[in-house]
Amino acid sequence: MRSIRPWVVVEPPDSRGLRRVVVGEETVGRAWSAGELRRILGRLGHPEDLDLDDTAAFCWRGGDSGTWPDRPGRRHAVTALMVTGLLASMALNVVVGWPDALGALTFAQRINGILFVLSSAVLGAAAVAALDYGGKRQFRASGAIVLLGVLIALATDSLLLFMWLEETEFTPYVLVFMPLWCWSVWALCLLVRNRSWKEVPQPKRFAAGVVVTALLTGISLAYSTMYQPAAAPMHLTLKAEFGKARTDRSLGFLQVPLTLYMKNTGGIPVYILNDSYRVFGRGAVYSENPPDRDLTREWRDSAGRRGEDTGESELYVGDLTYTTISSGHFYGPGNRLEIGEEYTRKHVVQVPKSAKYDILGVDLTISYMRKDRGKIDVAEFKVPHYSWNKYDKQYYCSPEKGCLSQIYYHGRVWHNDNLVNLTRKPRYVTAFWSPGRIPDSLISPYDFRGKAGGVGKEKREWGRYGAAQADVNSEVSLAELLAPPTPLLPPGYSSQVPTLTP
Structure with missing residues (x-):
């Protein structure tokens, strides 16, 4: 005997057009479209030709079976741009930090190089997290990791841009860090608008970690560029x-x-x-x-x-x-x-x-x-x-x-x-x-x-x-230089001429 209560509930679409699917009291997935909804139910053993408009089987909230506001082309493009920018920033940080990490002549400068290399690892993790964040966000901290990666990229690109403006000389790297600076500004605005950090279990600790990392990097740079030259004079x-x-x-x-x-x-x-x-x-x-x-x-x-x-x-x-x-x-x-x-x-x-x-x-x-x-x-x-x-x-x-x-x-x-x-x-x-x-x-x-x-x-x-x-x-x-050397006299011998007394 069929229950009068619908056994599939499709929740209203969120800000990205993703709709949560609940069977009974259990969330079985989220769907971007009617076809993806059928595939979710098909994995549970149900036929793919279900009548989505059957009110006895489906309960649609915030729209009917035709309400799918997702724009996959735009979503995929944003995700691809986010991942590409993070990977390019990762490569740039490796180029910046690797020579200093291996061959810098001062300990402080090697630490700076190592920090850039480690930050490139964070950028690589952020690129992987961006795939999840642009998808169904199964990992709660993916948005925060992407935000951290974008902040690192913005800091690096801003530093390179500031130093370049001192001389404004053309180098091939200008064609890299200037577009990346524009990209990082766009990505940061997008992530802040979407509040990408809201799913982090402890957002305050995450913010504290970002601040501590920035302070350590700033102290290291200041030590290598200001304190050490003054403490080690050249003479x-x-x-x-x-x-x-x-x-x-x-x-x-x-x-x-x-x-x-x-x-x-x-x-x-x-x-x-x-x-x-x-x-x-x-x-x-x-x-x-x-x-x-x-x-x-x-x-x-x-x-x-x-x-x-x-x-x-x-x-x-x-x-x-x-x-x-x-x-x-x-x-x-x-x-x-x-x-x-x-x-x-x-x-x-x-x-x-x-x-x-x-x-x-x-x-x-x-x-x-x-x-x-x-x-x-x-x-x-x-x-x-x-x-x-x-x-x-x-x-x-x-x-x-x-x-x-x-x-x-x-x-x-x-x-x-x-x-x-x-x-x-x-x-x-x-x-x-x-x-x-x-x-x-x-x-x-x-x-x-x-x-x-x-x-x-x-x-x-x-x-x-x-x-x-x-x-x-x-x-x-x-x-x-031509004066004759003064002869060495034996001990006790006087150089004065003796005076004869009558």
Whole structure:
């Protein structure tokens, strides 16, 4: 005997057009359409040709058997767009974090890289949850997981966009994170409007977890970019000293020992970008200064004849000339100096005995870069290129164009924060060296191919990569170098001549 109570109840459609199906007192499924309703009942053993309008068997609430407001095309498109954006964001976070997680030079930066890699795992889980959230939502927390993934994507894309706006240089990644930023804004608005977190069993704990994760990420970034550079200063100690001169009788030259010394006394390893030492001899014409001379003019003439912009002048010395005797690299571009590491070079300077020098001097100049801020392609940077080499068309510069004869060192440099690398054009470090000249080096987009920016940003890049320059100058009187050594006397022996008493 059939019960007068309908045994199938179809509830009103929800906001997405999904209708809950109840048999007896048990929910047996949810249907988007009449065909799906028949399949649900068919799995329970009922024939698929049931009369859906049979009021004795079906009770329709909020519409009849023809009320199916679902728009499957739009629903599938939204779900596909949500999943695609989450997967693309997952790939982007892997690209951002993986190099830092494996190869960053500081512990804090490696933690940042690991956080980006872990966040990509969350984005992958969110992509899987988006399939359920766009479907029948059998997992209650799927909406919250999708929301968390979208918030991570929005944070990453916003950070990349903010850093890109500092320089507004085109990179291939702009075509990735800018569309993803627009997508994340759309996805967040959609999820907030649908209150995707409402099915979470404990929404307050979920919100607290999101806040804690954001705080930890912010603290880690602040530590790596602000605290650590200040806590680990960079400093080099340089020394340049002449030794006692010796005469080479067979050649008629003076042999002057020179000791050059460098030590990393700071808290950060460094790359040497460029270095040079220059030994010079100073010649001068000495003059007495009678009281009737114009002293002001004497000072002015002395300062104007020095030949160098030193800001110095000497009253009794005029017609100053400076002649480079020896010049070269000290440690070499591209070499690294670890914390506490030191390097000493001993060099012998040959000075003709007939040379009219009164003073020997040495200038030692070194430019260097923090190793925790960037990584140089050392294999490329160490290769010297000669401006006069016609066969090296990339670096050749003819003297007819006003080019100096100099040696170039050029190589790619990467910032230690991969976020910077993704939002900037490639950066290169270039060093210029020629005998007797102050060495020069710069970090810029310039790559000797004429298409990658100019050299106008080198000062900003110099600070961004933590580059600096150190130098030391030393002078010694040639008379002092040639003075005979003071003989060593035995203990108790007096150097005074004894006085004879009659």
